[in-house]
Amino acid sequence: MTTVWKALGALCVGLFITLLDQSLVAVALPQITEDLGASVNQAVWVSAIYLLTFAVPLLVTGRLGDRFGQRNVYLVGMAVFTLAATACAFAPTIEWLIFARAVQGLGASLLNPQPLSVINRIFPATKRGAAMGVWSAVASSSGLFGPVVGGLLVGWISWRSVFFLYIPFGLLAFILVALWVPKLPTAVSRIDPASAALSLIAVLAIVVTLQQGPELGWPLWLFGVLAAGLVALAVFIWLQHRAQRRGQDALVPPKLFSFNNFRWGAISVSTLGFAVYSMNLPIMLYLQLGAGLSAQAAGLLMLPMAAVSVVSAPLLGRLTDRLPPGRISKFGLTSMMTSMALFAILIATEVPVGWLAIPLVFQGAANAMSWSANSAISMRQLPPELVGAGSGVYNTSRQVGAVVGAAALGAMMQINLQFFEFSVAMGLSLVLHVVVLGIGLFAVSHFRQDLLQKEPAA
Structure with a gap:
């Protein structure tokens, strides 16, 4: 394994556990509520505060990598995340847990933009699609594995085991990044x-x-x-x-938005965040409350989507380096719109749950095509002094899209329930995702050729 691929593997360990958290901890909330005597509102804040302290500083933390070095900022973030996870595991009260979760989210925010910046600095432009394929397989699959892993840990052990899981992986990520990720020159002298x-x-x-x-x-x-x-x-x-x-x-140089593919890529990734990070809610509610499956069975049903995504993303990422910009992305967004439309139809008509395997496989392939190609093409043109700022903007676009998606989907579900029975309401709520992904498809259709010359292989 070459040096750059070892560096990418090391960075992806931490990336996976910080993104896994967003779906993993949600499964533990009912047991946390009971064990710590928390109110429903306090339990909600266990997840909400992490998302806030994760998403809000991303513009700054991305630029911190340019100022102090991506490797250094990643290591600080990983240390903060792991120590805070340890505090969560031993939390004696709900207030302690909420505070520790806020610190944990800040650690995640520090480390999360750095892999994207490092990839764009250590891989040649003609090889970044393959690297982004690995990155996107990790990023997109984390949310899919969360409900499965969380359900098993909470069911077999306790909610505290969810946070104990982070400790060995956090230590492993810290050690591997310290060993394998190179120190890169800093690109900015100060942050305003x-x-x-x-x-x-x-x-x-x-x-x-x-x-x-x-x-x-x-x-x-x-x-x-x-x-x-x-x-x-x-x-x-x-x-x-x-x-x-x-x-x-x-902090965010306006010059960033003079790059055509970055400008349109930031828009399209916000639509991906909108759709992918919120789609599980109506689907899981339907499977458990409509179809009568247990939480564990509903989680396991999502595994084909994760498996297809993980296997396909690195392979499709390599194609991104060979095909005209936007071709893979357009196939991906179209496939994702198709999968959302199929989910809407099959859930609304209450077909046997086995039929959902069709859109699940579609969605897995769509994830693989959409995330890696979008990331590679969006960031590939940026010069070294802009990659940190670009990574911060790109990740913020994704996270804000996810927040907007959760809020909009919640409102759509409530409105639908006033007029339709439960299954129809859950299915029709996903029509919103088809519309928003149409905006993403429009954005990636504006990608332009960005590989003007061949570079030496990594």
């Missing part, structure tokens, strides 16, 4: 503290509004929070343009 603060305020306000709006019933004050976030965003954008005019290092 005003820009960093405004980016945190803007993303926090937008994410909190979208994440908590459905649960709180959209009170008027929440729109005030959103307005404050939009004002902070406007000032933030002005500061970035001013920094670029003065020749200073911007």
Whole structure:
């Protein structure tokens, strides 16, 4: 195994466990509620606070890699994540657990943008599709394995075992990255503290509004929070343009969006985050409440999707380096729209659950085609001094898309339940995903040729 592939493997261990968390811990919430005497709202915050502290700082943490080195920031993030997971495993109260989860999310935010940056700095452009295939197989499969692994751990041991699982993997990731990932030159001299603060305020306000709006019933004050976030965003954008005019290092350089494929790729990955990270909710509800399956059986039913995605992504990633930009992505988005439409029809008509294997396989293949190609093509043109900022923007687009998807899907399900019986309501809610993925398909149709010359193989 060559040096660059060993480095990628080391980075993917940490990436997998931080993304696995988003679906893994959700399975443990009922037992956490009972064991720690928590309210439903407190239990929800065990997941919500992780997502907040994970998503909100991504613009800053991506740029921190450019400033202090991707390897160094990854190692700090992995240490924080693993120590916080240990604190979660021994949490005596729900308040302790929520605080530790906030710290754990911050650790995940520090390390999560770094693999994408490192890939774009150590692999030649003509080999990045294959590397992105591995990266996307890890990223996309993590959410699919979460319900299965979580169900088994919680059912066989206890909710604390979920957090104990992170400790050996966190230590392994730390050691392998320290050994195998090279120290890369830093690309920026400073990070503007005003820009960093405004980016945190803007993303926090937008994410909190979208994440908590459905649960709180959209009170008027929440729109005030959103307005404050939009004002902070406007000032933030002005500061970035001013920094670029003065020749200073911007936190999110406007020059990023002059790259055609990055601009359209950021849009398309937000639609992927919207669809993929929220699709399990109506499907799992239907399988358990509509079809009467146990949580473990419902989770195991999702394994074909994960298996197809993991096996196919590296192979399809290599094709991304050989085919015109957008071809794999267009097939992927079209396949994903097809799978969502099939889910909607089959669930609404209450067919035997075995028929769901068809859209599950479609979805696995669609994941493999969509994520790796989109990442490779979006980031491939960026120069070294922009990859950290680009990674932060790209990951933020994905996470904000996921938050918007969860909020929009929740609202759609509630509306549908007012007019239709349960199975029909769950099925029709996925029509929303077909529409949003259509926007993603439009975006990837604008990808342009970006491999103008051959580079030496890694």
